[in-house]
Amino acid sequence: MSGTVRAVRGATGVRADTRQDIRTATEDLVRELLGHNGLAAADVEALFFTVTPDLTADIPPLVLQERGVLNVPCLCSAEPRWDGEMPRVIRVMALVHADRDASLEPVYLSGAAATRP
Numbered sequence: 001m002s003g004t005v006r007a008v009r010g011a012t013g014v015r016a017d018t019r020q021d022i023r024t025a026t027e028d029l030v031r032e033l034l035g036h037n038g039l040a041a042a043d044v045e046a047l048f049f050t051v052t053p054d055l056t057a058d059i060p061p062l063v064l065q066e067r068g069v070l071n072v073p074c075l076c077s078a079e080p081r082w083d084g085e086m087p088r089v090i091r092v093m094a095l096v097h098a099d100r101d102a103s104l105e106p107v108y109l110s111g112a113a114a115t116r117p
């Protein structure tokens with residue numbers, strides 16, 4: 001682990017409000033966010049998730065704990081409701097160790113790119 005603490009964003013759509021779909025979406029999102037940016041699990045300092053209020057079957061931090069994917073401080077809250085909001089979306093802001101000039105790119109999966117302004 002080296003570098004300074006940086007932030008990188010990601011989001012994914014979730015097929016349905018089921019434990020399995022939330023688990024799959026959470027694991028895919030974290031894996032792709034790290035892989036796309038050349039980051040290792042040891043580079044991750046903390047994860048902040050939001051979920052749209054229509055996702056109730058599970059929450060990303062519990063998925064990661066139960067699966068032993070990443071053991072870092074996590075926080076999860078409900079995304080505010082707004083007109084035109086895309087349903088069933090998990091968003092993440094990862095705090096990671098990376099070089100100051102490293103190009104960190106957001107990762108949007110399963111239709112979540114449509115949520116970007």
Ligand SMILES: O=C(O)C(=O)C[C@]1(C(=O)O)C=C[C@@H](O)C=C1
Nearest residue numbers: 009010011050079091115116117
């Ligand atoms: O980046 C996303 O996931 C978005 O949906 C875009 C956006 C934004 O407007 O900046 C919308 C709401 C989220 O809380 C964060 C970011």
